[in-house]
Amino acid sequence: MTGTAPQDRLHDTVLLDVDGTLVDSTYHHAIAWHRAFRSYGIELPMWRVHRAIGMGGDRLVGTLGGDAVEDRLGDQLRQAWQCEYDQLRDEVEPLPGAYDLVRLLKDRGFLVALGSSGKPDHTAQAVELVGVRRLVDAVTTSEDAQTSKPAPDILQVALDRAGGTSAxxxxxxxxxxxxxxxxxxxxxxxxxxxxxxxxLERTGAVLVTDGLRDLCDADWEALARATPPEHARTEPPPP
Structure with missing residues (x-):
C-alpha cells in the first residue's frame, strides 16, 4: 500500500535514472561504445568514452568524435554500439538496494518514475531485472524525447506521465x-x-552517496523540500 505524502513537500515525485543507477551497466555501455568506434577505425581512450556515458547517443558521437564523425558515421556508430551492447547485456545486474529504494519511496507516498533515455528493449530488460514494473508510475525511453541528457526533456516527460508536479x-x-x-x-x-x-558536488548534486542502499536511510522529507543550485544548470565540461 502506498503511504500518504506530507503536505509540506515541495516535490511529490522521485525520478530515477536507469543505466548506472538502477542497473550496473555503465561500464558495459563504455565497452560497447569503445568497440563501436574502433570498428570504424576511430581510436579513443576508454576513459574518455566512460566519461561520456550518461549523455544520450544522439550527443555522444559528436562529443567524442567531433561533428565530422557525427555527420559521416553517426547512425552507423549508434547501430554498432547497440550490436556490441546486446552481446553484453545478459551480464548486467541490478545494483544493490534498487528494489528496496523504489519500494521505500512508494511507501513514503512519492510518485516514482523512471526517466531513462535508453533503448526501449534495454530499459524494459532493466525494469524486469529490478522487479519494479508494478511499483513505478511511468517509464520513459529514448523514443519519448528528441533531445537527451543533459537536456531535461526525458525527465519532464517522465514527470508528466507519472502525474507529478515537481520532482x-x-x-x-x-x-x-x-x-x-x-x-x-x-x-x-x-x-x-x-x-x-x-x-558531482561541484556540478550541483544536493547529496552524493556511494550507492542506493545509503539512500534508504536518507532524510527524504528534507530532500522533498530541496532546490538545485543555480550553477547546476551549466553544461558539464566535455570528456
Missing part, C-alpha cells in the same frame, strides 16, 4: 545533475557511474 532526481552522472536542474529539480547522485564525489 527529485536520482542519477549517477554529472549529466543527470544538469538535466535535473534544468527542470528545477534537485539531484541526488550516487557514485555507481564512476564519477567522483567532488565533481
Amino acid at each position: 527529485i532526481v536520482i542519477g549517477d552522472s554529472t549529466y543527470d545533475v544538469t538535466s535535473a536542474a534544468r527542470m528545477g529539480a534537485p539531484c541526488v547522485a550516487i557514485r555507481t557511474g564512476g564519477f567522483g564525489v567532488d565533481e
